[in-house]
Amino acid sequence: MDAVGIIGYGHMGRMLMNGFLSSGALSTDEVVVASRSRTSLDACAAAWPGIGIAETNAELARRCRLVVLAVRPREVREVLREIVPAMDGDEHIVSLAAGISLRDLEEAFPGSVTRVVPTVTSAVGQGTTLVCHGRQIGMNDALRVEGLFSSVGNVMLVEEEELAAATLLSSCGPGLLAAVIEELADATARASGLPKDRAVMLTTEMVAATAAYLRETGAAPA
Ligand SMILES: NC(=O)c1ccc[n+]([C@@H]2O[C@H](COP(=O)([O-])OP(=O)(O)OC[C@H]3O[C@@H](n4cnc5c(N)ncnc54)[C@H](OP(=O)(O)O)[C@@H]3O)[C@@H](O)[C@H]2O)c1
Incomplete structure (x- = not known):
């Protein structure tokens, strides 16, 4: 039950x-x-x-x-x-x-x-x-x-009044950030000749490391 x-x-x-x-x-x-x-x-x-x-x-x-x-x-x-x-x-x-x-x-x-x-x-x-x-x-x-x-x-x-805005960040945000990763890696690969898969890996690691740094140091993103 x-x-x-x-x-x-x-x-x-x-x-x-x-x-x-x-x-x-x-x-x-x-x-x-x-x-x-x-x-x-x-x-x-x-x-x-x-x-x-x-x-x-x-x-x-x-x-x-x-x-x-x-x-x-x-x-x-x-x-x-x-x-x-x-x-x-x-x-x-x-x-x-x-x-x-x-x-x-x-x-x-x-x-x-x-x-x-x-x-x-x-x-x-x-x-x-x-x-x-x-x-x-x-x-x-x-x-x-x-x-x-x-x-x-x-x-x-x-609070329910906050839910839409909070959802944009927590639930829609990953899609937005993934698009930024794709664009950044693609632009870098096109401009430099760096293989796309390596550019994606570097960009993804950089984003994860930046988030970890901000979380652990408490540094302001700005
Ligand atoms: N996807 C996201 O990133 C996300 C994030 C946050 C919240 N949500 C919310 O989560 C909910 C589900 O989203 P989803 O992406 O998982 O949708 P989904 O993949 O379409 O899954 C919905 C499931 O509901 C089942 N279903 C439909 N009508 C039913 C009924 N009358 N009785 C029992 N089962 C029924 C379907 O079953 P069958 O496969 O058996 O036909 C289907 O597998 C949504 O309300 C959405 O707003 C989604």
């Missing part, structure tokens, strides 16, 4: 499962997964022998106390309509969906809800997962979800 459910075995669902299980934050017998397609469920069962598989979202809701919605924003309302009637009310719903507010979630489920924004760099246990709890959250639920996501990087608590 105290299992963690993940609805949606797509990019984020896969990445979080991998992080939670590889870090030892959860074991396979503590996780139940539901997804729309049989192909995704079969891939999940093959990747993680012993994992719980639910045939429907409602079945997952009956088996889990913490339910992570890792579906696209346009799917969230339909999924909530399926799971909420199967719940007792003391569960905790965690949504990753951009643009689905705490109010939207609380209108569908008047219990513990949390919005969470992981980032692509969570796949390597780096970067910051943003966490924003709803009004009904209890201390134990808050700590449990914060602890779980700290297994895939840092966790920062934010």
Whole structure:
């Protein structure tokens, strides 16, 4: 009954499962997964022998106390309509969906809800997962979800009004910085004749080293 459910075995669902299980934050017998397609469920069962598989979202809701919605924003309302009637009310719903507010979630489920924004760099246990709890959250639920996501990087608590701006930095930022790395390496390779793969490696290392230097010395970027 105290299992963690993940609805949606797509990019984020896969990445979080991998992080939670590889870090030892959860074991396979503590996780139940539901997804729309049989192909995704079969891939999940093959990747993680012993994992719980639910045939429907409602079945997952009956088996889990913490339910992570890792579906696209346009799917969230339909999924909530399926799971909420199967719940007792003391569960905790965690949504990753951009643009689905705490109010939207609380209108569908008047219990513990949390919005969470992981980032692509969570796949390597780096970067910051943003966490924003709803009004009904209890201390134990808050700590449990914060602890779980700290297994895939840092966790920062934010107010909902801050979430969009913070998401731009923590979740969109890696894409922006990767584009800068690509441009810098490409321009250097074109101008100098340095092989592109070596230019990319040097640029990537330089960016990682600069971030480590700023973090460790506390020096201002300017
Ligand atoms: N990608 C990112 O970098 C990122 C970062 C932060 C937050 N997010 C948020 O994370 C969420 C998931 O994004 P994603 O990139 O992982 O999307 P995705 O790869 O499209 O995965 C979504 C998964 O949801 C499943 N699904 C769709 N409808 C469903 C339903 N009715 N019931 C059960 N499962 C259903 C699909 O399952 P099948 O494969 O079985 O069809 C699909 O695998 C989004 O809300 C997004 O805003 C994403």
